[in-house]
Amino acid sequence: MAEERMHAIVVGAGPAGSAAALTLARAGLEVVLIERGAAPGAKNMTGGRLYTHALKRLLPDNWAEAPMERRVTRELVTFLTEESAISLDLKSTRMGDNSYTVLRSRLDAWLAEQAEAAGAMVASGVKVDALLVEDGRVVGVRCGEDEMYAHAVIVAEGANCLLPRQAGLRTREIDPHHIATGVKTTIELPRQVIEDRFNLNPGEGAAQLFVGSPSGGLPGGGFLYTNQESVSLGLVMTVAGMQKHQVRPADLMEAFRAHPALEPLLAGGKVAEYSAHLVPEGGVHMMPQLAGDGILIAGDAAGFVLNLGFVIRGMDFAIASGMHAAEAVIEAAAKGDYSAKTLTGYEQRLRDSFVLKELAFYQRVPGFIENTPRMFGTYPALIESILTRMFTVDGTTEPAHLASMALTEMNGKASLMQLAGDAWRGVRAL
């Protein structure tokens, strides 16, 4: 019976689910947040950097109390070949509190605590097996033998995308070009060692993204984030690329860790954790229908991740989309109408916010990354050979102007036409 239903059930206590539950509870609505892991964050992993703007909007008074690791003051983008590393290195005091490195076991637990403190009920160790649907309308969830009813279900289950499919909101198969596999290892090192090796002041952090040999020339890249007493090191590669070239992420990770540019930074470290997770990278190309009768989809479950190569973001999209989904439910509760017609206000909220503005703006990026394999092999090697020649002094090599040196090195690797074409497509996408 309708009067026995709570206002909302939120599936998944990642950043999207906790942000949704917190927003609903703060508005005085009855909400249960269901998490299959033993505790929020227990099953989650991320590269490790949170852009703080969405968290500040969610928790304007106490966002800074969140268990964040280090404030990122050093940004590096590194092109790796088998033997070399060429970096763009920005160390700046102007970054402010733009981003922090984070460990999800701590961050997710804290976010769920904020939701609980606001009045949400958190049920951990409970897996939602299916949606309950009556007359085409979602009315609750089934967890094993138990059924729970609510006026609205917010699906924030991450990249699995199982429940949106059951609700008929995701009808097409996900293109393997639009989904990546992320693998990550956390390597413990003493705090002082991290600060010395990465040239950081106490509390400051570094974020380093890698293009080239870490992904074995496949579309994708590597990352390294410094935490307080550990370093998060990982790779993200498209599933299509891995299927085509039959590579094993574990082999690539091993080679990545042993790279001559990385090995001294990680020496003496102890591997504390190894995990793998899917990353939905297709942006608007893989977005499901976002709302139906009694249901909304938020965070990774909706494909809200932006991977630009030098920036990877999903947590700020998750928090913001969770908040907007909750606002749509609050509006529905005020009207007493949880139909798709009212709940689609969620999509308009996303269009007015950075979430769909940025995903739409960068919609050419996934195609550019997938269709420009030279970015991941040929160009890093080319930059390496030009720079190696520039810096090699042996008294015997014929002097040459920079342009002709570059043309000589390009010979047989990439034509000027290819370079111009890739540059043009890259500029248009980014």
Ligand SMILES: Cc1cc2nc3c(=O)[nH]c(=O)nc-3n(C[C@H](O)[C@H](O)[C@H](O)COP(=O)(O)OP(=O)(O)OC[C@H]3O[C@@H](n4cnc5c(N)ncnc54)[C@H](O)[C@@H]3O)c2cc1C
């Ligand atoms: C290797 C890697 C590196 C990344 N790097 C970054 C980065 O540096 N910065 C960034 O912003 N983003 C990064 N991302 C993306 C980011 O991790 C995600 O976008 C973000 O976690 C999405 O949050 P979410 O709440 O939507 O989903 P999730 O964090 O996946 O949370 C979903 C939750 O739902 C639970 N769940 C799933 N199914 C059920 C069920 N049936 N019943 C109950 N509970 C369920 C899960 O246990 C989980 O707790 C990275 C991702 C990966 C894999």
